[in-house]
Amino acid sequence: MQTPRLEIKNIKRRFGDRMAVNDVSLSVMPGQVTCLLGPSGCGKSTTLRVIAGVEMQTSGQIYVDGKLICDTVFRIPPERRGIGLMFQDFALFPHLSVAQNVAFGLTGDKADNNRRVSELLERVGLSHYINAYPHELSGGEQQRVALARALAPRPKIMLMDEPFSGLDNRLRDDIRDETLSVLKEENTAVLLVTHEPDEAMRMADEIALMRGGQIVQQGAPYNIYNAPVDRAAAAFFSDINVIKGTVQGALTETPFGQFLAPGRPDGTEVDIVFRPQHVRIDFDRDGRGPHPTAAEGTPARAMVKRARFMGRESLVEFQMDHDGSIVTATVPNVFMPKPGVYLWLSVRRERCFVFPNT
Numbered sequence: 001m002q003t004p005r006l007e008i009k010n011i012k013r014r015f016g017d018r019m020a021v022n023d024v025s026l027s028v029m030p031g032q033v034t035c036l037l038g039p040s041g042c043g044k045s046t047t048l049r050v051i052a053g054v055e056m057q058t059s060g061q062i063y064v065d066g067k068l069i070c071d072t073v074f075r076i077p078p079e080r081r082g083i084g085l086m087f088q089d090f091a092l093f094p095h096l097s098v099a100q101n102v103a104f105g106l107t108g109d110k111a112d113n114n115r116r117v118s119e120l121l122e123r124v125g126l127s128h129y130i131n132a133y134p135h136e137l138s139g140g141e142q143q144r145v146a147l148a149r150a151l152a153p154r155p156k157i158m159l160m161d162e163p164f165s166g167l168d169n170r171l172r173d174d175i176r177d178e179t180l181s182v183l184k185e186e187n188t189a190v191l192l193v194t195h196e197p198d199e200a201m202r203m204a205d206e207i208a209l210m211r212g213g214q215i216v217q218q219g220a221p222y223n224i225y226n227a228p229v230d231r232a233a234a235a236f237f238s239d240i241n242v243i244k245g246t247v248q249g250a251l252t253e254t255p256f257g258q259f260l261a262p263g264r265p266d267g268t269e270v271d272i273v274f275r276p277q278h279v280r281i282d283f284d285r286d287g288r289g290p291h292p293t294a295a296e297g298t299p300a301r302a303m304v305k306r307a308r309f310m311g312r313e314s315l316v317e318f319q320m321d322h323d324g325s326i327v328t329a330t331v332p333n334v335f336m337p338k339p340g341v342y343l344w345l346s347v348r349r350e351r352c353f354v355f356p357n358t
């Protein structure tokens with residue numbers, strides 16, 4: 001099996017009586033992008049700072065290419081770890097030209113350095129700015145110079161902490177994609193910190209979802225999105241609908257029909273969670289409601305409360321007939337039923353998650 005480029009084992013970092021990072025382990029392969037994703041304060045940046053060597057862990061080990069670079073006794077200093085850093089508040093040196101900024105961390109001979117600088121500036125599309133100074137560049141261009149500078153010494157690992165959050169939306173998408181392709185070409189192992197699920201879904205080969213100093217779920221974006229470990233993990237990626245149920249004979253009876261709740265004892269209160277895009281809307285064609293199906297259960301009657309057009313999709317808010325609770329559905333393109341109209345809602349079983357009520 002291939003050795004991970006970066007591996008951290010059981011990292012803990014305590015500040016006073018607070019565990020900012022509480023037993024985090026992960027590995028990143030060459031050319032792989034892993035995102036540490038989670039809400040503010042969950043310990044993402046501290047984990048990154050420990051790996052960079054600017055913060056000391058309370059316990060745990062860090063390995064690069066299988067070799068120990070840091071535990072609580074042995075410690076290779078930050079500048080000798082072969083790790084590149086790119087943070088949100090990156091600062092280019094204002095008195096140095098673009099070329100000098102990119103060459104800053106290079107130690108080789110001048111001809112080699114010049115070649116590397118030209119190659120990287122070409123790759124980030126900024127060759128024509130080689131002699132410009134940072135103040136002559138837009139924010140996005142400066143970001144690309146910062147990327148070139150971080151990549152210049154060919155770091156084996158790149159640590160990025162919200163590197164794109166200072167950019168406006170359109171620019172951010174372009175720079176993200178560009179950055180990703182350069183990092184992949186260089187076969188760099190990337191650990192990227194973000195609190196934005198969209199960014200993680202867009203960039204990551206693997207997402208490590210953090211909460212309260214711990215990784216609560218780790219996997220490919222598709223799996224994390226479609227098989228969340230708990231209600232909070234589901235809610236981190238999109239709005240969710242929640243209906244309540246009580247388990248009886250490994251089943252939960254709801255207005256949407258029965259849901260399987262295997263392994264849960266009778267009387268357990270559960271939350272049935274589903275995303276708005278997985279709600280199916282039907283008209284009542286013959287006055288008796290649509291027919292139940294195995295895949296989608298029993299349709300439940302609901303009244304349209306509000307419909308809004310959001311550009312790519314429409315957001316329709318329903319009030320459920322059975323208990324007045326609200327269920328939200330998103331529909332591609334334009335779907336704007338009038339408030340007060342009754343429709344039928346169902347949810348695909350494989351898109352529903354049953355979690356214990358907490």
Ligand code: ATP
Pocket residue numbers: 015020038039040041042043044045046047195
């Ligand atoms: P954000 O996205 O807001 O940066 P984060 O997930 O990166 O959040 P961290 O910056 O790692 O979170 O912080 C985790 C916890 O550790 C927070 O409660 C923070 O207040 C605490 N913390 C971080 N650095 C220190 C420090 N030097 N001294 C004391 N507490 C700290």
